[in-house]
Amino acid sequence: MRSSYIWALLIMVAIGGWLASGQVIIGGQGDKPGPSDAVEAADGALPVDADASDDSKPFRVRVRTLSAIDRTAELKIRGRTEADQRVELRAQTAGLVERIDAQKGASVKAGEVICKLEAGSRDAHLLRAQAGVEQAQLDYDGASQLSEKGYAAESRVRATKAALDAARATLSEMKLDMERTSLQAPFDGVIDDIPAKIGTLLNVGDLCAEIVAADPLLVVARVSERDVGKLEVGMPGTARLVTGDTAEGTVRYIAPSADEATRTFRIELEVDNADHKLRDGVTSEIAIPLETTKAHRFSPAILTLDDKGVMGVRTVDDDNRVGFEPVKILGNEDGTIWVSGLPERVTVITVGQEYVIPGELVEPVFETARNDTQAGAAASEGVAGDVAR
Template sequence: MKRSLLFAVLLAIGATLWVLSGQFGETGSAPEAQKPPVDLTALNAPPLVRVRPSTAEPHAVIDLLRGRTEANRLVEIRSETDGRIVELSVEDGTRVTAGEVIAKLAAGDRPARLAEAKALLAQRKIEHEADRKLSQKGFRAETQVAATQASLEAAEAAVKIAEVELSYTTIRAPFDGVVDQRMVEIGDFVDRADPIAQLVELDPMLIVTQVNERDVQRLTLGTPGQARLMTGETVAGFIRHISAVADEATRTFRVELEVPNPAHSISAGMTAEIALPLSEVKAHRVSPAVLTLSDAGDIGVKTVDADSRVVFHPVKIVDTDAEGMWITGLPDEATLITVGQEYVGNGDTVRGVSESEIEQNLEGLSS
């Protein structure tokens, strides 16, 4: 028992000395070199964002309207006299110029009646000349001279009537166009006012739409416009007519956009989407990439103000084109955040780096 107790006492004394030797060694030894503290200044600096100045410009607000193509003129050419068709110079789809012969009717006795009228006119001229000379010598009364004058003028009128009647047998195109449909064949007998052919003028072409009573006040004659056809083709023209009277059923006004169609590639009756400038606003042209959403889900743009703080502006998209989109809701002069807008919030302080500065640095590296 005494031996065990002695061993335990010695073990306790040895453990105590070992613990005390560690403490004394740590106190007496020189401290180890410590690493310098981490510099947190860079972590606390405002975040970097890429910015670009933007200036509002006047921009026409375009409204898209549904419409249709319509021929500039479409008429039914009708016979002005009766007779049998003896000649046809056109088929369906034939292009004709103004004055070109479309059809001819049999002349019948019209040349003979014209010759008779001319012979009578020659006789009336001789009679009137004789009476006039006799009247100067006192052998004819003024009433007789007036009677032969009237007979002469009646003969001249008869010649004119016979000439016009004969001219009616040749049917000509009243304007340049395309024969859309021919209604007669050689040998057909036509009466006065019977249709001969349907002629359509396709150049220029009209694109017609209906504009409501609020927006029609913003349009003016001569304003340029564009239209996209169902074929995908886009054509440009100008407003040539704005109706002064509204349609009673729809309370809308007819607006005509005139576009050139020299190749007759646009047919009448096609559906079209018409882009008309209804008003002008001051807007910024931006890339769609700068748009972001607020916490409430509003579409907008983030800018940097004079105090380097982020400002969120709700915007409205008024138009788009090949170079970007036009938006309103920003000040006339603004500094847009173009990169990094998703990582900063409204009111945050940021460090803005201009796009022009970045481009200059890149050019310097490449050179």
């Protein structure tokens, strides 16, 4: 029992001594870094004052003065290339394929023969039709002369005239059928496929070849309801293909109504493809420049939040007092962001913004210019390096 009393007494003495020392640490709270600690952590090149930890001195932060620059907003849309025209060249009369005058992938001009069908008995039918016209013409001329002399009735003249018209119609039909044995390209383009083979029979409607118009080429995409109002026919645009090719063009079509399923609007960018280098069906991105506005560009590491969760940047005024300016992100480019909402010229805190509050007096240290590579490396390591350009 005496041993238990001794241990209890020792524990009480230890607790009393700890309470008397006053060294109580409240969880989650610590001392604010010294005036140069934040800057030192980001860039060891700055000097350290011997009395830097003196609470009477303003907190030291690193700053940079930014100026607004012109930024042309771009609407970027994913799409694909598409031939301006695509036609299936089909037989309009029946016949055996006598020859094929083109091959897949070849460029053709409008009017060039692609498939030639055998004439067969069409030559004989054509001669018969021509003879029928000649005979009908003689009958009509004779009836007309007799009618003028009073030896033939007017009805006889009309009958021979009708026979002449019928013979001429038959001849025209025979000529057209003969012409249809030559299947010709309807426009300048490229042969995409030729399923017909020499010696095979093509009936009316059977496919001879598929032809696509490769110049101009279209880049088609779907635009959301929110963005379609920003576009107009005739606006310039740039198409960037996954193949690495780029092409300049103009917007030639904007759908007047949305697709019922996706609620998006079809647009077409027409680009030049005279050398047929660009292919149909390639995934692309269309970039269309919109309005030009003033904006600031810097590293996203500078951004912070205020007490209400609003995103912005901490600033320093002429009296070295901290302020807060909310911003709106407009876009990103090469590891930096574009924002609006800031004054034309503003001094922002690039290091130490998380340790100060609006209205606080600080000691600003203007950072030296660094190249983009160094600034990007600093930002990736958690340093609020400004890479404004």
